[in-house]
Amino acid sequence: xxxxxxxxxxxxxxxxxxxxxxxxxxxxxxxxxxxxxxxxxxxxxxxxxxxxxxxxxxxxxxxxxxxxxxxxxxxxxxxxxxxxxxxxxxxxxxxxxxxxxxxxxxxxxxxxxxxxxxxxxxxxxxxxxxxxxxxxxxxxxxxxxxxxxxxxxxxxxxxxxxxxxxxxxxxxxxxxxxxxxxxxxxxxxxxxxxxxxxxxxxxxxxxxxxxxxxxxxxxxxxxxxxxxxxxxxxxxxxxxxxxxxxxxxxxxxxxxxxxxxxxxxxxxxxxxxxxxxxxxxxxxxxxxxxxxxxxxxxxxxxxxxxxxxxxxxxxxxxxxxxxxxxxxxxxx
Amino acid sequence: xxxxxxxxxxxxxxxxxxxxxxxxxxxxxxxxxxxxxxxxxxxxxxxxxxxxxxxxxxxxxxxxxxxxxxxxxxxxxxxxxxxxxxxxxxxxxxxxxxxxxxxxxxxxxxxxxxxxxxxxxxxxxxxxxxxxxxxxxxxxxxxxxxxxxxxxxxxxxxxxxxxxxxxxxxxxxxxxxxxxxxxxxxxxxxxxxxxxxxxxxxxxxxxxxxxxxxxxxxxxxxxxxxxxxxxxxxxxxxxxxxxxxxxxxxxxxxxxxxxxxxxxxxxxxxxxxxxxxxxxxxxxxxxxxxxxxxxxxxxxxxxxxxxxxxxxxxxxxxxxxxxxxxxxxxxx
Numbered sequence: 001x002x003x004x005x006x007x008x009x010x011x012x013x014x015x016x017x018x019x020x021x022x023x024x025x026x027x028x029x030x031x032x033x034x035x036x037x038x039x040x041x042x043x044x045x046x047x048x049x050x051x052x053x054x055x056x057x058x059x060x061x062x063x064x065x066x067x068x069x070x071x072x073x074x075x076x077x078x079x080x081x082x083x084x085x086x087x088x089x090x091x092x093x094x095x096x097x098x099x100x101x102x103x104x105x106x107x108x109x110x111x112x113x114x115x116x117x118x119x120x121x122x123x124x125x126x127x128x129x130x131x132x133x134x135x136x137x138x139x140x141x142x143x144x145x146x147x148x149x150x151x152x153x154x155x156x157x158x159x160x161x162x163x164x165x166x167x168x169x170x171x172x173x174x175x176x177x178x179x180x181x182x183x184x185x186x187x188x189x190x191x192x193x194x195x196x197x198x199x200x201x202x203x204x205x206x207x208x209x210x211x212x213x214x215x216x217x218x219x220x221x222x223x224x225x226x227x228x229x230x231x232x233x234x235x236x237x238x239x240x241x242x243x244x245x246x247x248x249x250x251x252x253x254x255x256x257x258x259x260x261x262x263x264x265x266x267x268x269x270x271x272x273x274x275x276x277x278x279x280x281x282x283x284x285x286x287x288x289x290x291x292x293x294x295x296x297x298x299x300x301x302x303x304x305x306x307x308x309x310x311x312x313x314x315x316x317x318x319x320x321x322x323x324x325x326x327x328x329x330x331x332x
Numbered sequence: 333x334x335x336x337x338x339x340x341x342x343x344x345x346x347x348x349x350x351x352x353x354x355x356x357x358x359x360x361x362x363x364x365x366x367x368x369x370x371x372x373x374x375x376x377x378x379x380x381x382x383x384x385x386x387x388x389x390x391x392x393x394x395x396x397x398x399x400x401x402x403x404x405x406x407x408x409x410x411x412x413x414x415x416x417x418x419x420x421x422x423x424x425x426x427x428x429x430x431x432x433x434x435x436x437x438x439x440x441x442x443x444x445x446x447x448x449x450x451x452x453x454x455x456x457x458x459x460x461x462x463x464x465x466x467x468x469x470x471x472x473x474x475x476x477x478x479x480x481x482x483x484x485x486x487x488x489x490x491x492x493x494x495x496x497x498x499x500x501x502x503x504x505x506x507x508x509x510x511x512x513x514x515x516x517x518x519x520x521x522x523x524x525x526x527x528x529x530x531x532x533x534x535x536x537x538x539x540x541x542x543x544x545x546x547x548x549x550x551x552x553x554x555x556x557x558x559x560x561x562x563x564x565x566x567x568x569x570x571x572x573x574x575x576x577x578x579x580x581x582x583x584x585x586x587x588x589x590x591x592x593x594x595x596x597x598x599x600x601x602x603x604x605x606x607x608x609x610x611x612x613x614x615x616x617x618x619x620x621x622x623x624x625x626x627x628x629x630x631x632x633x634x635x636x637x638x639x640x641x642x643x644x645x646x647x648x649x650x651x652x653x654x655x656x657x658x659x660x661x662x663x664x
Binding site: 002003004005006011014015016017018019021022055056058059190192193195209210212229231232233235263264265266267268269270271272273274275278291293295298300301303304305330 | 334335336337338343346347348349350351353354387388390391522524525527541542544561563564565567595596597598599600601602603604605606607610623625627630632633635636637662
């Protein structure tokens, strides 16, 4: 498991340098340089959206800073949440005078630091609300959604809340939309091979040469089962079955589908998965709107994929289709 | 080396099904379904551009079918060129009445089949010209450019020739532009770990756990040296040195840079590479225009990256910046 890196201690900062050099719409900011914000700055009078999380998931989180998406992002070390100062900086840099929605994945460290940052900023008069991504169905039962982790489906909440903020909605409304988008999103992942932290000698977990793990998290958190590798269609079938059992779709209903590569999975295989997911949804009479197939939320060189379903009503569909632009996702 | 696939015999066709389901702007066509063409069909009166090659390099070749890029693409099996019938179909489907440029990588099998297809079609009155991608500096000396393989830099030729055709240029002019773009492009790759053909039990080559290969081809063709893994900066330095030694850039000159992942390399690492490539070009007084960082030309799960430089004059810069749109590359 070789890496094209320099000193592991500089991994995050060198990557952020390269990212912002390649995409001038993204700018490093914050006292420690661990915030990415929109180069054009805050739009006055718009509700801000700040996100953040551990590093190693590009394009998540930082890559989704852009028009109609999020305004700023606090960045931690690899697989470690951002520190309080960076959270404070990110929220401040997202503030356009109408309050800031904190929208990020449901992980303990991130929650603690974003909460404490919010307390600091309320003293400054910046109103904050919070919505947590909890789309990973493998990390808690349907009756304990508050325990579920946020994974790839978070980008749908970015999209819906970002569109709502762009249209001039107030903080309560943007927060309602974000929560509605999270509630309408379900994700499950499958892992084929692990990743290794740049500073570590060993992979984050191990899988036998013929083994896969259903339900794995984006940091290698344990899933639902480990068993022999099976066909892409069998894997896709189980993923769709589990997703629809957790949140059924009506015949004639609409969903967006995200077939997401975890980092080292060839695009060819993502399309083979998508083909089957699409067939299953077609067979169930569920219409697919604006599908996404590619590497949207990764775990460095982890091999595997996730499937997310974003269940749409007219309101969410309109927001999904609203214009948005960041280096990794564009809607006209 | 596990794969999310079904029967290896259906790998290409299932991937193409998923690709066209995800992106309705691409349509399968041709007698064997091994041509991808633009859904909107041929633009009458425009010079057509047909490409093609072996499969397993997504987004290349098929992903670049689109406005301001290529019109059709013939697809072979994994790492095997398209057959004559698919080449004939692709050229025919690209024909808008003003002739077709065949623009593809310099590989013996592809050349033979595209040449024979052209002979068939000249009898039908479709005029054809040919330009071959030869950007890989590791596969021949500067005095034997005709022996060099076409790799990631081919997409710059697509872009320039596609823009020229879109502006109404005739076949001679589009052909001249494609040849000029190829002559202005240089690429070198580095491999860290191999890929495996879906039908094979073993990887296409082997590299020791601490070894990399400089100059590797996109099918694992042997490169310039094999040696211990070194730092990303040292690798980037050698790549830039070799590229600029092969085709020097003037101080004050302009290039576009493509830092391309070969399939299993995390985006983080591509940005670390780009950071150094950019610094080296900045230091040399060479200006970077429209950089590309991502997975543009892959070899399934091969780990590694390539760096391409596209040397610009005013004519090529204008064509690079002209509008284009396909599922994997968009310029406004």
